[in-house]
Amino acid sequence: MNIYEIAELAGVSIATVSRVINDSPLVSEKTKLRVRRVMEENDYTPNVFARGLGLNSMKTIGLVCPDVADNYMARAVACLERDLREYGYNCILYCSGYAWEDRRIAVRTILQKRIDALVVIGSSYADDDPDAERVEYIREAAKQVPVFLINGYIRGENIFCALCSDYEAAYSAASELLRSGRRKILFLSDSHSYSANQKRSGYEAALREAGVPVREDLVIYTRNRIDSVRDLLLEMPQLDADAVFATEDGLAAGVLKYAKRRGAAVPKDLAIIGYNNSELAVCCDPELSSVDSRVDRLCKIVIDSLKLRLNGKPVNDRVYVKGCLIRRMTTDF
Amino acid sequence: MNIYEIAELAGVSIATVSRVINDSPLVSEKTKLRVRRVMEENDYTPNVFARGLGLNSMKTIGLVCPDVADNYMARAVACLERDLREYGYNCILYCSGYAWEDRRIAVRTILQKRIDALVVIGSSYADDDPDAERVEYIREAAKQVPVFLINGYIRGENIFCALCSDYEAAYSAASELLRSGRRKILFLSDSHSYSANQKRSGYEAALREAGVPVREDLVIYTRNRIDSVRDLLLEMPQLDADAVFATEDGLAAGVLKYAKRRGAAVPKDLAIIGYNNSELAVCCDPELSSVDSRVDRLCKIVIDSLKLRLNGKPVNDRVYVKGCLIRRMTTDF
DNA sequence: GAAGCTCTTGTAAGCCCTTACAACCTGTTA
DNA sequence: TAACAGGTTGTAAGGGCTTACAAGAGCTTC
Numbered sequence: 001m002n003i004y005e006i007a008e009l010a011g012v013s014i015a016t017v018s019r020v021i022n023d024s025p026l027v028s029e030k031t032k033l034r035v036r037r038v039m040e041e042n043d044y045t046p047n048v049f050a051r052g053l054g055l056n057s058m059k060t061i062g063l064v065c066p067d068v069a070d071n072y073m074a075r076a077v078a079c080l081e082r083d084l085r086e087y088g089y090n091c092i093l094y095c096s097g098y099a100w101e102d103r104r105i106a107v108r109t110i111l112q113k114r115i116d117a118l119v120v121i122g123s124s125y126a127d128d129d130p131d132a133e134r135v136e137y138i139r140e141a142a143k144q145v146p147v148f149l150i151n152g153y154i155r156g157e158n159i160f161c162a163l164c165s166d167y168e169a170a171y172s173a174a175s176e177l178l179r180s181g182r183r184k185i186l187f188l189s190d191s192h193s194y195s196a197n198q199k200r201s202g203y204e205a206a207l208r209e210a211g212v213p214v215r216e217d218l219v220i221y222t223r224n225r226i227d228s229v230r231d232l233l234l235e236m237p238q239l240d241a242d243a244v245f246a247t248e249d250g251l252a253a254g255v256l257k258y259a260k261r262r263g264a265a266v267p268k269d270l271a272i273i274g275y276n277n278s279e280l281a282v283c284c285d286p287e288l289s290s291v292d293s294r295v296d297r298l299c300k301i302v303i304d305s306l307k308l309r310l311n312g313k314p315v316n317d318r319v320y321v322k323g324c325l326i327r328r329m330t331t332d333f
Numbered sequence: 334m335n336i337y338e339i340a341e342l343a344g345v346s347i348a349t350v351s352r353v354i355n356d357s358p359l360v361s362e363k364t365k366l367r368v369r370r371v372m373e374e375n376d377y378t379p380n381v382f383a384r385g386l387g388l389n390s391m392k393t394i395g396l397v398c399p400d401v402a403d404n405y406m407a408r409a410v411a412c413l414e415r416d417l418r419e420y421g422y423n424c425i426l427y428c429s430g431y432a433w434e435d436r437r438i439a440v441r442t443i444l445q446k447r448i449d450a451l452v453v454i455g456s457s458y459a460d461d462d463p464d465a466e467r468v469e470y471i472r473e474a475a476k477q478v479p480v481f482l483i484n485g486y487i488r489g490e491n492i493f494c495a496l497c498s499d500y501e502a503a504y505s506a507a508s509e510l511l512r513s514g515r516r517k518i519l520f521l522s523d524s525h526s527y528s529a530n531q532k533r534s535g536y537e538a539a540l541r542e543a544g545v546p547v548r549e550d551l552v553i554y555t556r557n558r559i560d561s562v563r564d565l566l567l568e569m570p571q572l573d574a575d576a577v578f579a580t581e582d583g584l585a586a587g588v589l590k591y592a593k594r595r596g597a598a599v600p601k602d603l604a605i606i607g608y609n610n611s612e613l614a615v616c617c618d619p620e621l622s623s624v625d626s627r628v629d630r631l632c633k634i635v636i637d638s639l640k641l642r643l644n645g646k647p648v649n650d651r652v653y654v655k656g657c658l659i660r661r662m663t664t665d666f
Numbered sequence: 667g668a669a670g671c672t673c674t675t676g677t678a679a680g681c682c683c684t685t686a687c688a689a690c691c692t693g694t695t696a
Numbered sequence: 697t698a699a700c701a702g703g704t705t706g707t708a709a710g711g712g713c714t715t716a717c718a719a720g721a722g723c724t725t726c
Binding site: 045047048049050052053056058060063067068069070071074075077078081082085090091092093094095109110112113114226227250253254257260261279280282283284285 | 378380381382383385386389391393396400401402403404407408410411414415418423424425426427428442443445446447559560583586587590593594612613615616617618
């Protein structure tokens, strides 16, 4: 069943059928109705490939993220997919993994599908990255389609960034801990990504401002896995800290669990703040205080920009969203 | 840059270029090398739309699931996407939501993209469903492309199912609890889906077999949200149970948390078993015993079947995988 | 030296749409 | 009544690829 048969059955030309498909104002209402009825009766759907060829677009957006099994990215993907679909676009998903080379391949590969735009989630790039040239592939991609980064920042033609102001968020989280009298605040992170570095800077700024020296031994990196955190704490016979600021809820949840086992009272002996406000946070006992990095908000911003951009309108190339601390039970009141 | 230009530059016909693109054995190695070099030099990529038109396939698989933000489905999507990609296929994702009408629309919509196969995750359909006709759209879809169900069962031409044997898994989970002397086992579920019903049947069978009467007041349904569980427990001044079997880890985690708050010793006073062995389970304290429903295994099976099917080979239309109980700290040894 | 074979290449039709341009119809206007 | 405008429809030329079929090139064989 193709456009010719429909045209035949409706007694019109294929041009008219095509116009009906595209709801062109050039067709009279009467004809439209007739053609539509024939299409429905034969439940005809235009061939998207042919359509793609003609329009040079299949109304598809590429979504690249390191790992959808991560709750943060999953929420982003869910949000983006829904909204974009409602706007008439489908999403091709590509879980790249975290390695830079794999990310590069991901973008290159997905571009071959002739997507209309590319969204990269959790990219954590930055211009001031010491290895800045490793994000060059993003700029390459931007030559072909508009590129939207969620939580990554790269300056460039046709590149649009929506970021959580991690620096500020970390600053205020650390300040909160300082305000409640904590002086030995452990900074726990799982990566040296741009956003992790921003968090660290914010943390250090808050300490400095409060006149508290930044102690190298209180800045620790480990894998975001519960057993890594367990091992970490096992190796530290006595944890010389009265608070923890973790760059991921998973890390914070681990600290909470194993510190409690060790007999620490939370938050009295040890206050804890996580990051991302994931589903984990409310499952913890006591509930974990966490910085909400506002994925949904970031996604909305990206979607709005994307719509504007696809309509050829100008778009801000950088938007920051303030992260906000959700106070639960692992911090003082 | 199109196939004509490449042909021109390489001094061959477009047919030859096309054959090189498709790595046809009809082309001499010498010519292949030459054409390939020209393609690389101009970094040419064949237009997928035109290719799709010609081959009637864009090497794309449709992935429909109610909600990727759910850890179980996210793991499935991640696994499927990776393996299918390695096999040369990309995935179009569609998060349908749970409503039946929305699922129907999801499948109908995604089919229009002329995908080569459809994978439906967490469908929880069944032939013996009282509302069996509501899954008719799956059979409709199967007329167009092979359909693979993960954790759903519908008999039909071109429909292939991979399921966790929830009945058995639940049976053995309940048996485990009975073996350790529990007699008042609460069955806690968040849905009346096919697989939830299977779990309930398994649970009841175990009780009956042990000569323990099934108490209606110990079968409870509630939303899979931590606060729903909290409210549920609040409404039950004294929980007359010595064990809980929950159909989702989220529910189990909630019970664990609020039962502990109430002073119950776990597992001494209350043993708990969850389901799906999600990331939550190990974050709980004590770590949650949980039935591993083996998403990864199910995905592998689907992928293997899918490959066979796409090559026109015969495939089992139903494969069961045994769920297995992961014993952690919320059950006795 | 002609026939026949295999290997390789080219020609052209086809896949199913979109859309520029031409043409037609109807109703006004001068 | 002719010219014209506006609204509607049709014709035909793409768009970039695949592939059936034809054909040429280089061998071998008798």
